Amino acid sequence: MKIYRINMSNLSSTIEEVPDEWRLMGGRALTSAIVAKEVDPACNPLGSKNKLVFAPGLLTGTMAANSGRLSVGSKSPLTGGIKESNAGGTAAQRFAKLGVKALIIEGIPPGDKYYCVHVHKDGVNIKEETELLDKGNYEVIKTLTDRYGENTGVMTIGQAGEYKMSAANISVKDPKGHIRSAGRGGLGAVMGSKKIKFITLDDNDGAGIEIADKEAFKNAAKIFNKGLLSHPVSGDALPKYGTDVLVNILNEAGGLPTKNFRRGNFAGAEKISGETMYDTIMERKGDPTHGCHVGCVIRCSQTYNDKNNKYLTSGFEYETIWGFGAGCEVDDLDIIATADHECDDIGLDSIEMAVTMQTAMEAGVISFGDGPGILKLLGEVKEGTPLGRILGNGASFTGKAYGLTRVATVKNQAIPAYDPRSVKGVGVTYATTPMGADHTAGYAVTANILKVGGFVDPLQKEGQIELSRNLQVATTFIDSCGLCIFVAFAVLDSGDVAQAMVDMVNAQYGTKSSIGDWFELGRTTLQTEKEFNRAAGLTSKDDRLPEFFSEEVPPHNAIWDFTNQELDSVLPF
Amino acid sequence: MRATVKLFAQLRAGRFKVEEIQIPEQTRVKDVVEGLDIPPEEVAICLVNGHDTGSESVIQNGDTVALFPSIGG
Structure with a gap:
């Protein structure tokens, strides 16, 4: 595979061999490794020293179910620390099929012109863009689909990215031409700072994906796929109701902020x-079940x-x-x-x-x-x-x-949808993940509320530190594979599915590593991210919730009661 | 004794969203599940007044019992 690198300062590009140290990395592990190695942690996130990195996961582009997720990495203008933002859509699989392990964008062009980037089998083209400036993402995607055809990937910023706002995301075209987003951390502002309105991807005649042991891969992929479909959450509840099925249970459990x-x-x-939502979608002839990328078997998305x-x-x-x-x-x-x-x-x-x-x-x-x-x-x-x-x-x-x-x-x-006082495990994740408050970084709602991967009482402190730590490490590996976080339900509940996940990676890359070895990649990635954050000026004081969470929250009158020492023990490196 | 029973997701099919029921003392959550003809394996999570209790827990007068199948997101 190759690294595509673009320097916007002089509108040039190169194609590079993948260094050995990055060969067994993908997704979040790779974007964080590249950002840590190449970006000055003290830099201004919107300045010329920051870089924007796109990477498919280790398994992306293969027949592994739910492996089409994209990682986007940079120094975040929102958090001031390292960021990996994760999205569905059709871009990641196109990168993988082109044999592109990562696209690195550096520099800022002089002047006020905006550009667009086209990624293809021979490299990239950078052109001035005028027509779609100031346009929203829906119009950008529709225009580009008309211009280049249905079979083209699109990653775009809306007006928020052009304004370089810290809440700006990067939107990715999904299989129906709708929108998935690398939402968190303001990476749309970084793309805007580099004066790129959109990136299109054409994977025709790409180098394709090499698999060291095809038979072993196929066998493991079958077990993995079956494991996702036979788990009641990923096989039944998510396809029908989507993630919004959580409103009622969080409400009943007193954790709906x-x-x-x-x-x-x-x-x-x-x-x-x-x-x-399900009844409304059916009544209005929408579609309750739709996948955000090709090969998704869970299909939690919908058309409303x-x-x-x-x-x-x-x-x-x-x-x-x-x-x-x-x-x-x-x-x-x-x-x-x-x-x-x-x-x-x-x-x-x-x-x-x-x-x-x-x-x-x-x-x-x-x-x-x-x-x-x-x-x-x-x-x-x-x-x-x-x-x-x-x-x-x-x-x-x-x-x-x-x-x-x-x-x-x-x-x-921003802290998302689970009150950290009454779903304490996810509160530990909000405080300690290097990403800033992010439920997906260590989704302890599983064991706290959903009774997946065991049960840890959401209102008690006991067991939460270890739960959050283990989930953060495992999730970082899942993010590095390009797998959807929802594979975790089956992985947590079944040793066979967890083994199949690792067997697929081993079969593709010709390695013989254990689950523990691969999870070590998750741990070392977290360590890399924390080191970057420290060098950027973040300290343990940033691993805390706001003071107002010491107030009781009804109905359980729960409070946030972890000590600083306890929080500092979550990722002690 | 009275209790409020709430059903969610697929458990609502052919049943109800919320109902008040009359029950004798010492009624357990599993007795309510059985009384509603819900196969026990379809209930993954039982909350009594917002606390995860398990199906053996005894219901008190005025309790709210919320029953969920396996769900996630």
Whole structure:
């Protein structure tokens, strides 16, 4: 495989051999290794010394189920630390089929011109772009699909990326031409700083994927695939209800953060639940079951139509619905779906923006419960008004602008949809992951609430440190394989599925490593990320939740009660 | 004795979302599941007043019992 490298300072590109040290890396392990090696940790994330790295996972492009995820790495303008942001869509598999192990973009062009990049079997073309500037992601994807044909990958930034906002994401075209996002950490702003509006990918006549032992790979892939389909969560619940099935259980368990984390349950929960969403989708002739990339067997995504049975949004996730819903005390699923559509179109992380809206409500910019007000404020972000530019830089920035202390962020990144006081394991992850508050970095909701991979009482401290640590290490490996995080349900519950995952990697790369050996890649990646963060100026004081979490949260009156020493023991390296 | 029973996801099919039921003292969660003709293996999570209790737990007057199949996201 090759490394494609683009220098935007002089609009040049090279194709490089993959150094030995990166051969057995992919996805997050690789983007973090490249960023750590090549980016000055003290640099300005929007300056010429930062780089933007795209990498498919170790297994991406193969027949392994759910292996088509993309990792995007950089120094984050939101957290000031290292970032790996992960997305579905059709880009990762095209990189893999082109034999591109990573695309590294460095430098900033002189002048005000914007560019587009086309990635193909012989390298890249960089051209000036004028037509699609200031356009939203839906129009960009539609125009490029018309221009280059259905079979072209697209990664694009909306207006938010052009404004270099810290909540800006990178949108990736999915198999239906809708949008998946490398959402977290403001990497759309980094792409905007490099003056790249979009990147297209043509994988025709690519070098393809080499597999050392095809038979062994095929056998392991069969076990893995079957394991995902036979697990009740990935085989049954996720395809039907999507991730929004979590609204009701978090509400019942008292862990659904409501009114900017004041309560753990929401009177309007049923109206925004996965069950209601499923009925609404069926009634409006939408599609409840759809995969974000080819080869996904879980297919948790969906197409959500409006009242006139016209497309409104897709990839409509629990965390977004929680944030604009319970978090803002809005119980209208259509308004939340419109907010999701707008975030996708403008190119905004819907978790960051949902918590930003809660913060704006806290500040009195609009009132809690004001759904139309949310849409109006998103319009301000799209227009780039002064207020819009405050909001588009995320919850911490907005909180600071209004002098607030009740701002739910860690390392300036918004805390998602599970109250850390009543789902304590995921709270430990929010505090300690090098990424800033991120539920996917160590999804302890599994053992705390869903009874997958054992049970650890969500309201007690016991067992949470170890749970979060083990999940963070395992997740980093899963992210490095290019696998969807939802394979974890079957991997955690079945030793055979976990073994099959590792057997596939061994068969592809001709290695004979154990599960423990491969998980070591997860551990060393976390270590690399923490070292980068330290050199960037982050300390253990950044591995803490905001002070207001020492308040009790009803209904269980749970508090955040981990000591600093306990938090520092989670990733002690 | 009275208790509120809430069902979620696939457990609602052919049953209900929420109902108040009359039960004798010493009724356990598993007795409620059986009374609703829900195969026990279909219930993965039982919450009584928001606490994960397991199916052997005895229901008190006024309790809310929430039953879920295997779900995740």
